[in-house]
Amino acid sequence: MTGVRVSGATRLYAVLGDPVTQVRAPELLNPLLAGLGVDAVVVPVQVGRGDLADVVRGLMRVGNVDGLLVTVPHKAAVCAVADELGPAAAVTGTANAVRREPDGRLLAENFDGLGFVRGLRAAGRSVRGAHVFVAGAGGAGGAVAAALLAAGAARVAVRDPDEARLAGLLARLARPGAPTQRPGASTHGSAGAYAAGPGDLARADIVVNASPLGMRPEDPLPFDPAAVRPDALVADVVMKPHETALLRRAAALGRPVHHGIHMLENQVTEYRAFFGWPENPAAPADANSGMS
Incomplete structure (x- = not known):
């Protein structure tokens, strides 16, 4: 996460798995978010099988958590926690991304x-x-x-x-x-x-x-x-x-x-649309703006 700055306004995304030592999403997505000017970070969270439902519901009740990525062994189980499944998740019975809708419902989809x-x-x-x-x-x-x-x-x-x-x-x-x-x-x-x-x-x-x-x-x-x-x-x-x-x-x-x-690399476009990230890099900050 070199170069990623975290502040009180930073939004959070969690990668849920057991184990999580193998996940590549943080090292791929954190530089992407920084380049897009999105004040957000992706962090790994190790979750045992029996704790998944409680962790998902708890994290998605945290105000600055905007979404979850899901890896083994939770891709099937997370569908039972979600309120709604996207088309691919409904067909496969598995999901690897979850977001909170404006009404608070959880939508799960699979982009693998x-x-x-x-x-x-x-x-x-x-x-x-x-x-x-x-x-x-x-x-x-x-x-x-x-x-x-x-x-x-x-x-x-x-x-x-x-x-x-x-x-x-x-x-x-x-x-x-x-x-x-x-x-x-x-x-x-x-x-x-x-x-x-x-x-x-x-x-x-x-x-x-x-x-x-x-x-x-x-x-x-x-x-x-x-x-x-x-x-x-x-x-x-x-x-x-x-x-x-x-x-x-x-x-x-x-x-x-x-x-x-x-x-993973070829899911990035879908993550952008699903989580509402911008498509283009942020414009450089004005050097005379007085901000550091």
């Missing part, structure tokens, strides 16, 4: 998936017509799967050891108004989103780790990159460490890789 797809596009990767394998049906995985379908991916095969969580996500993606599955997709894997089968990893054009695996050194790999096609992109949503064990292994095997930080 949109940030992920925009990150792929910025790297020159189109998802239209692609076969994508996604490991993880939780907060990030659900958002990524929904956004991939909305961006035109032909098939999104999702794998998760929690069968109930996976089934719930696929059911939400199949609802009217959501990115829809074509008939037969869930049974035959011909189109839309479906539970991954044995051959989906090897057939995919893009493979994504959308699970927390890789945040800790002792974590196993979410999938074997040696089973991925040599020309397929291996992507990770884990942001810290930057070079996860999965990406290191995939790169050593010659697979192209895509880092997790791109998902």
Whole structure:
């Protein structure tokens, strides 16, 4: 937070997670806010699973707290605390941003998936017509799967050891108004989103780790990159460490890789709109204004 000045008028945003040592939002967003002339700071707040509802309601009753960012493991649970869900949060059942509306109601939305797809596009990767394998049906995985379908991916095969969580996500993606599955997709894997089968990893054009695996050194790999096609992109949503064990292994095997930080970097435009931050940098202060 070098260069960030805090005063009695400073507005606050909290990143809620457990753990929070891996979060990258403060180091990315605090310089952005300073450059935009917004007197606000983003701070990490470690919150245990059982305390989430109390912490969210308490923080959002603090007058100078304007919003929350949410990371693992709270992206699904925070939806139950919110009064209203945005379109992406309603489809995925998860959220990564919460704001207080003028009437005091809490609105939650999820920008992970949109940030992920925009990150792929910025790297020159189109998802239209692609076969994508996604490991993880939780907060990030659900958002990524929904956004991939909305961006035109032909098939999104999702794998998760929690069968109930996976089934719930696929059911939400199949609802009217959501990115829809074509008939037969869930049974035959011909189109839309479906539970991954044995051959989906090897057939995919893009493979994504959308699970927390890789945040800790002792974590196993979410999938074997040696089973991925040599020309397929291996992507990770884990942001810290930057070079996860999965990406290191995939790169050593010659697979192209895509880092997790791109998902966060490409959500900034959405955060600006959601939280009401200005789009352009603030004009320099007048040197003769008498202010220091």
